[in-house]
Amino acid sequence: MGPTQAFVHPQAIVPRALPNEVVRSGLLEQLAVTSGPCVAVIAPSGYGKTTLLAQYARSTARRVVWLTLAESDVETEQLFLALRRAFHMFPQMQQSLDGAQRPDEFMARLVHGLADLGGIDVILDRAERVTRLQGAWLGHLVESLPDAHRLILAGYDLNGFPLARLVAAGQVQTLTHTQLRFTIEDTQTFMHLREAAQDPGVVHEAVEGWPVGVALACTDESTHVELDDLLHDVLDRLPAGIRRVLPELALLEEWSEDTGLSVGVSLPDHWLRTLRQAGLPLTPLGRGLFRPHTLLVDTLKAELNRDPLRARPMYRRLAEQAAAQGNLTDAVRHAAAAHEPELLEQAAQLLFPRLRARHEFALLAELTAVHPGVLPFWWQEYSAVAQIETGRVTEGEQLLNDLAAAAALGPLGYAAMSLQAARRGDFERQLQYANEGLSLPESAVHHILLTQRASALISLQRPLDGLEVCQQMVASAQQRGATLEEGNALHMQQYALMMLGRWEEQERALVRARALFVASGRPSSVLQIDQQLIGIHLLHGRVEEADALLQLALPLASRNQPVLLPTLLLSQAQLLMSRGEIEAAAIAIDAAQDRLQTLDLPVLLPFVHFARFDLQSTAGDHESAREAYELGVTTSTTPLLQNLYAPFYEGLWAFDRQDWPAAQAALGRAARDGAERIHQLRAEALLAAVDHAIGEPGAKQLELTRERFGALGAAVICSPDRHRLQPLIQSLGRSFPEHPLARIPIPDTPASMELRLLVDTQVRLLHGEQPVKLPLSKSGELLLWLHWYGSGTLVAILDALWDGSRDPKHHDYFRVVVRRLRMTLRDLLGTDTDPLPYSGGKYQVHPDMTLSSNLKHWLLQAREGAPEALLAVRPEELLSAIEGEWVEEIRKTVRTEQHLILGDLEGRVASQDPARALTILTTAVRTQNDQPAFHLSLIHTLLRYQPHEAAAAYRGYAEMLDTLYGEAPDSALRRAVEEARAAR
Numbered sequence: 001m002g003p004t005q006a007f008v009h010p011q012a013i014v015p016r017a018l019p020n021e022v023v024r025s026g027l028l029e030q031l032a033v034t035s036g037p038c039v040a041v042i043a044p045s046g047y048g049k050t051t052l053l054a055q056y057a058r059s060t061a062r063r064v065v066w067l068t069l070a071e072s073d074v075e076t077e078q079l080f081l082a083l084r085r086a087f088h089m090f091p092q093m094q095q096s097l098d099g100a101q102r103p104d105e106f107m108a109r110l111v112h113g114l115a116d117l118g119g120i121d122v123i124l125d126r127a128e129r130v131t132r133l134q135g136a137w138l139g140h141l142v143e144s145l146p147d148a149h150r151l152i153l154a155g156y157d158l159n160g161f162p163l164a165r166l167v168a169a170g171q172v173q174t175l176t177h178t179q180l181r182f183t184i185e186d187t188q189t190f191m192h193l194r195e196a197a198q199d200p201g202v203v204h205e206a207v208e209g210w211p212v213g214v215a216l217a218c219t220d221e222s223t224h225v226e227l228d229d230l231l232h233d234v235l236d237r238l239p240a241g242i243r244r245v246l247p248e249l250a251l252l253e254e255w256s257e258d259t260g261l262s263v264g265v266s267l268p269d270h271w272l273r274t275l276r277q278a279g280l281p282l283t284p285l286g287r288g289l290f291r292p293h294t295l296l297v298d299t300l301k302a303e304l305n306r307d308p309l310r311a312r313p314m315y316r317r318l319a320e321q322a323a324a325q326g327n328l329t330d331a332v333r334h335a336a337a338a339h340e341p342e343l344l345e346q347a348a349q350l351l352f353p354r355l356r357a358r359h360e361f362a363l364l365a366e367l368t369a370v371h372p373g374v375l376p377f378w379w380q381e382y383s384a385v386a387q388i389e390t391g392r393v394t395e396g397e398q399l400l401n402d403l404a405a406a407a408a409l410g411p412l413g414y415a416a417m418s419l420q421a422a423r424r425g426d427f428e429r430q431l432q433y434a435n436e437g438l439s440l441p442e443s444a445v446h447h448i449l450l451t452q453r454a455s456a457l458i459s460l461q462r463p464l465d466g467l468e469v470c471q472q473m474v475a476s477a478q479q480r481g482a483t484l485e486e487g488n489a490l491h492m493q494q495y496a497l498m499m500l501g502r503w504e505e506q507e508r509a510l511v512r513a514r515a516l517f518v519a520s521g522r523p524s525s526v527l528q529i530d531q532q533l534i535g536i537h538l539l540h541g542r543v544e545e546a547d548a549l550l551q552l553a554l555p556l557a558s559r560n561q562p563v564l565l566p567t568l569l570l571s572q573a574q575l576l577m578s579r580g581e582i583e584a585a586a587i588a589i590d591a592a593q594d595r596l597q598t599l600d601l602p603v604l605l606p607f608v609h610f611a612r613f614d615l616q617s618t619a620g621d622h623e624s625a626r627e628a629y630e631l632g633v634t635t636s637t638t639p640l641l642q643n644l645y646a647p648f649y650e651g652l653w654a655f656d657r658q659d660w661p662a663a664q665a666a667l668g669r670a671a672r673d674g675a676e677r678i679h680q681l682r683a684e685a686l687l688a689a690v691d692h693a694i695g696e697p698g699a700k701q702l703e704l705t706r707e708r709f710g711a712l713g714a715a716v717i718c719s720p721d722r723h724r725l726q727p728l729i730q731s732l733g734r735s736f737p738e739h740p741l742a743r744i745p746i747p748d749t750p751a752s753m754e755l756r757l758l759v760d761t762q763v764r765l766l767h768g769e770q771p772v773k774l775p776l777s778k779s780g781e782l783l784l785w786l787h788w789y790g791s792g793t794l795v796a797i798l799d800a801l802w803d804g805s806r807d808p809k810h811h812d813y814f815r816v817v818v819r820r821l822r823m824t825l826r827d828l829l830g831t832d833t834d835p836l837p838y839s840g841g842k843y844q845v846h847p848d849m850t851l852s853s854n855l856k857h858w859l860l861q862a863r864e865g866a867p868e869a870l871l872a873v874r875p876e877e878l879l880s881a882i883e884g885e886w887v888e889e890i891r892k893t894v895r896t897e898q899h900l901i902l903g904d905l906e907g908r909v910a911s912q913d914p915a916r917a918l919t920i921l922t923t924a925v926r927t928q929n930d931q932p933a934f935h936l937s938l939i940h941t942l943l944r945y946q947p948h949e950a951a952a953a954y955r956g957y958a959e960m961l962d963t964l965y966g967e968a969p970d971s972a973l974r975r976a977v978e979e980a981r982a983a984r
Helices: 002-007 027-032 050-057 076-086 091-098 103-115 132-144 163-168 184-193 201-206 211-217 227-236 240-249 260-261 269-276 294-305 308-325 328-337 341-357 362-368 377-389 393-405 411-423 427-437 447-457 463-480 483-499 505-521 523-538 543-560 562-578 582-599 602-619 622-635 639-656 660-673 678-691 699-709 719-735 777-789 793-799 808-829 856-862 885-912 913-926 934-946 946-966 971-983
Strands: 038-042 065-069 122-123 150-155 171-178 282-286 290-291 754-759 765-766 771-773 840-846 849-853
Touching: 027 050, 027 171, 038 050, 050 122, 050 150, 050 282, 065 754, 076 091, 076 132, 091 103, 103 132, 103 523, 103 849, 132 150, 132 163, 163 171, 163 946, 184 211, 201 211, 211 227, 227 240, 227 294, 240 260, 240 269, 240 294, 240 308, 260 308, 260 699, 269 282, 269 523, 269 946, 282 765, 290 294, 294 308, 294 562, 308 328, 308 341, 308 639, 328 362, 341 362, 341 377, 341 463, 341 562, 341 946, 362 377, 362 427, 377 393, 377 411, 393 411, 411 427, 411 447, 427 447, 447 463, 447 808, 463 483, 483 505, 483 523, 505 523, 523 543, 523 562, 523 678, 543 562, 562 582, 562 602, 602 622, 602 639, 602 719, 639 719, 660 678, 678 699, 678 719, 678 856, 754 777, 754 856, 765 777, 777 808, 777 885, 793 808, 793 885, 856 885, 885 913, 885 934, 934 946, 934 971, 946 971
Parallel strands: 038 150, 038 171, 065 122, 122 150, 754 849
Antiparallel strands: 282 290, 754 765, 765 771
8 A cells, every 4th residue: 555554544444563463364365265245254242354354464465345334324424425435446436436426326326337447346344334225225236237247345244234135146255254263273373473382272172263253262361161250351451540431442443552642531552552462352553553442442332331420421422523523423422421422413404304315214213213302393394204214204203293293393204294195095185285385484305395295286187286386396496407307396296197188298297307317327217217208118019129128127136225116117017018928927926916916015015906807808708807896985084086987897898798888978088088008009999899889880989099199019918808899890891991990910710629638558639530749748648637627727737747845946937837838729729819828826727628538538438428449548558757746636536436437337227238249348348457446346247147157257367356456256256156146
């Protein structure tokens, strides 16, 4: 570092080597060769995490950026400042990061800057201080790091970091206390270097390889080692002048010989040297600076907390210093501990708005709870906001209501109450609270209150009023050069334009808002715009563009904005339905509902139910469609849904019941007032279909649909309605082929499609008399399973064909089997119809496809009095190439049916036609010679109707039993045969 060393912040200094340090060669080699973008070193205090990483940083040929996180780095702005300090060796990177104001912008600039540099290891020590919000950003950084760069984290826990997800994705390698603890050889080496007198084996066993425990044990000449007492023993041997004031110093991140002067504490000369000679754990940073180990700090803080009054002067000095340095988080904490309300509130008035704006609500909740005195009203507002946003909704709302009752609620409180009303779907209250907040003097949340007002007006079906508010917001933002505010206002404005049917203006507003969000470095807001652009792509039939955008948006939303996932998944379902992929669309809808339940967003459930209604109607599952429709109606509880969404689906439901007057009324409302353009267009097309169904000319409606659809993608828009529109489409194809609806493809209505399964040792398929080559070995099994059981869920089929396996590769293989089998059958039968539709949560054979089998045919013949073919089947050889409980059930069914037939032949058939019964039984015994039941049926029938032949049959039975089983026939049977022979 050369001459710049003096200007490097202590947090960014790589620690120097400790005296008598044990070099962890194996672990260093492991760190050097570990591939992947992230390494996590996780272990309790005292396991040498910092020492190991410092050894690595000093010895590696790679460039290293080091940052030891401080307590104040839990605030985003402080963390940004610390990271900028850490890149002190890269001035161009510091310049790039200096202009970043938001986390997403900061991380984007960091990734971009790293891409221009060679391989760098960014080491964050004491990473247990990372918050969940910061952990999410760091997780995104790991996923975005350019090749050859790594993030290395060390801490006693990483609860704020998405460790489990990234480990599962193979992006994080871990080192834990198991690898970090000393081996007996390490303990011996360390104690030899320290010239310790104790037995290394005793010490090692007592501290279980805990490195700091070994170090502290070396300071005590006794051989008795108690883990909990080691640190206190060292502290208690310090000179009284140092020991007395040492707890106050625990409040400082770094120590030097001048520390006492800087904080007004009297310390003897060379006090720090005394601590080092005593063996206390201190990490050397150079320039006379040392960082006390976490164990030492925690021990001293515990002493300090037992006497709060003693610490107040120190806390006050530290609060003043932190405030002067702009470190407001520490200023608030220290001022609260010092019981200095004035200093505390001054810092909080600057810090709290910043935390709220950045959604750092967990930290805001922590800091609003530290005030030692009477809370000012504005403080209580921030406390309420923090409680609401961290899950304590009831407490936060009650606090706001109390403030309102005391006429003490300010703009921030009204903005919070307005937002909560919107979340509950109470748009009248949302508007009321927004207006009350706007009646107060203008504040920093004025634009938020305006946004709430516009949102409420739009939700209350007053789009013109909402549009007026949005236009005011856009003009104000442009005048002030507030790019982000303008983007947000335009995003709100496009909802009003959508409700007014001003589609071109809506698209222009979206495109402008997207450009502003991109310029502002707001990928999260860009994602919200892209969500709506996907819908626009689908309206224009640009399926590939919509799909490409979805493939980018879904993982981003899952990682950073899960609240957008349900709507994106419903868009994906719409796209999949347009392709005829009903099964995949059903999975997307199920996933959307699961996400809504996880996010507790019941207000969006109607959209899921109506999407499922579209799906089940398309699949022909009318009962499931009815259930979905009824759920959609009953959950549509807001005026917006009841007036602008539900009428469209009421029209569909009436259409499907051929209630033409009701369909015309509801679809007419949807075409005129529908909140979504796609609903308006579908309604127009269906109104034309109603006209066609009731025999009206409908020329006006057809012309209207031609104008409305224009160059839009009618096939995609109307994909859920193709079965409803089919007669109209066919008619237009003959009379008006240039009409947009005439170009919608309609599903084939196949002629009889007959396939036959041949079941013997395996499964074969015939089309007519021609064998069909099945694409995969499991294809025949799947066809037989569906043929035998009728239909089944994914789980039921996996349980059968893969013996209950939940291995993801079997799930994936099943999908491949279904897809390949569908392709084969479609090509074979010359149809676009899905031969294996997924409907009502189950797979089944299409009802228009006739699938028969020799086995079921033989069973039917037997039940109709012709059992010969079934009696010739040997169940133990049936499907012998296939294993599974379901196969065994088929074999059992055949054998049970055979035994029932034998009983019927012995009794009913023999009494009516003995000769036929004996002929069938004689033939069956030849085929089933090793089956005692067949022999016995023949012998019993012969004894009754041809007793003179029973002896020969008995001898064959006895030989079979002796040869195969080493047994003899029942003595009673032998006597009966002998008696019959004697009687002859």
